[in-house]
Amino acid sequence: MFKGRDIVTIIDLTKEELEVLFEETDSMLKYKGLNLRLLEGKIMAAAFFEPSTRTRFSFETAMLRLGGRVIGFSEPSRTSIAKGETLADTIRMLNAYSDLIVIRHSIEGAAKFAAEIADVPVINAGDGTRHHPTQAMIDLYTIKRNFESFDGLEVGVLGDLKYGRAATSFIYGMSKYPIKHLYLISPPQLKCRNEVIEYLKFTGTSFTEVEKLDDVISELDVLYVTRIQRERLPDPAEYEKIRGSYRVTLNHLKEARDNLIILHPLPRTDELPNEIDSTKHAKYFEQAGYGVPIRMALLKLILVGEEI
Amino acid sequence: MRRDERLLVSKIQDGTVIDHIPAGNALYVLKILGITGREGLRVAVVMNVESKKLGKKDIVKIEKLELKKDDVNKISLIAPTATINIIRNYKVVSKSKVSVPERIEGLFSCINPRCITNQPREPLKSKFRLVSLSPLKMQCEYCGYIMSHDEILRQLTGG
Ligand SMILES: [Zn+2]
Numbered sequence: 001m002f003k004g005r006d007i008v009t010i011i012d013l014t015k016e017e018l019e020v021l022f023e024e025t026d027s028m029l030k031y032k033g034l035n036l037r038l039l040e041g042k043i044m045a046a047a048f049f050e051p052s053t054r055t056r057f058s059f060e061t062a063m064l065r066l067g068g069r070v071i072g073f074s075e076p077s078r079t080s081i082a083k084g085e086t087l088a089d090t091i092r093m094l095n096a097y098s099d100l101i102v103i104r105h106s107i108e109g110a111a112k113f114a115a116e117i118a119d120v121p122v123i124n125a126g127d128g129t130r131h132h133p134t135q136a137m138i139d140l141y142t143i144k145r146n147f148e149s150f151d152g153l154e155v156g157v158l159g160d161l162k163y164g165r166a167a168t169s170f171i172y173g174m175s176k177y178p179i180k181h182l183y184l185i186s187p188p189q190l191k192c193r194n195e196v197i198e199y200l201k202f203t204g205t206s207f208t209e210v211e212k213l214d215d216v217i218s219e220l221d222v223l224y225v226t227r228i229q230r231e232r233l234p235d236p237a238e239y240e241k242i243r244g245s246y247r248v249t250l251n252h253l254k255e256a257r258d259n260l261i262i263l264h265p266l267p268r269t270d271e272l273p274n275e276i277d278s279t280k281h282a283k284y285f286e287q288a289g290y291g292v293p294i295r296m297a298l299l300k301l302i303l304v305g306e307e308i
Numbered sequence: 309m310r311r312d313e314r315l316l317v318s319k320i321q322d323g324t325v326i327d328h329i330p331a332g333n334a335l336y337v338l339k340i341l342g343i344t345g346r347e348g349l350r351v352a353v354v355m356n357v358e359s360k361k362l363g364k365k366d367i368v369k370i371e372k373l374e375l376k377k378d379d380v381n382k383i384s385l386i387a388p389t390a391t392i393n394i395i396r397n398y399k400v401v402s403k404s405k406v407s408v409p410e411r412i413e414g415l416f417s418c419i420n421p422r423c424i425t426n427q428p429r430e431p432l433k434s435k436f437r438l439v440s441l442s443p444l445k446m447q448c449e450y451c452g453y454i455m456s457h458d459e460i461l462r463q464l465t466g467g
Pocket of ligand 1: 109418420423424425448450451452453
């Protein structure tokens, strides 16, 4: 099911496969803090063509916790890539040195291309504005831990839905489950891309695009918050006027359902102020805590399979 | 062939007749086939003639030319209604409708500049998957961008 396979998008995984991953994650959580030897002798290559701290550290920690080892780079400026080496050649080299490649790249489709070139499995740790499948796995797992089932949930995704890869992958992930409704909350300039909307229609996911959190906050069981980068908007001055609509406040939470959970892929800026942290709705630190166990489970499943 | 067309163009001995091209697209068909007129081939272009199926249509006749698979695929993208007649010794020896392929490789570029297929020197071709026939839409298999028919036409014809 997982052994030897590439993970390029969350779309490629079935609900059943995600279930296997989540069960494996449950066991990894039990071993938290222990050093296991499941991946002894295995080498993970971390090819971070774009800076990342969180994702890279959590992949590396996951590998080390399982007894594996890590090679790689996080500053392409200091490698042969800066000298003009193609992605194809870099991947061929890492393919020869390692048992698995984790790639992050600002170019869209880079992970799929890397997966076509490499014989060893490739995991996409983010390609441009497109996909971030392991983040989506963490997000889905957090919902599952909090609700048991996705059935009938009403879910809101807030922020930059056009360029945000975490938001995009989360939306693809939600389309796999029988949720009741998906609210896509964003400024008009940052609405979901055409291909994402087409996919939601194709999967028959019930969804609405809205512009204000205020209008839907009382309907939500899950609120997925993402950051809006000012430079993404054609007119940053205009944005100052509307930014309040994309910022979660204690006032919003007065309207919220009792069981509402708030998620965020982190790092955050002011869309999710610190005052929310102490509310019962804040689940983003719990969510961040699943980063390593999910990736431990995924690395284990890909490198040695379901058995053991 | 109808009488009024016969008035315009004589029959060809050996070659290809591309019929039922949506009116106004004949020159695009020539363009993507790379026919400029300087090849010395005898070419006839008939534009905006009556058609039962299409209302109006264009026809292109090219002597001595046999189409390759890539050519037929390109024609299908510009003129999804086209029929292709192979002529030998003044007779139609085969007649077929073009059909838009489910997958297309390397025929036109993805419009997204940040797509891996648009990076110089990387050894790969563009790849698209048909997502809708009418209106025609194809999705880049790498970056996911969905190209509209207009965008595909612009990429194919360089305009
Ligand atoms: Zn593309």
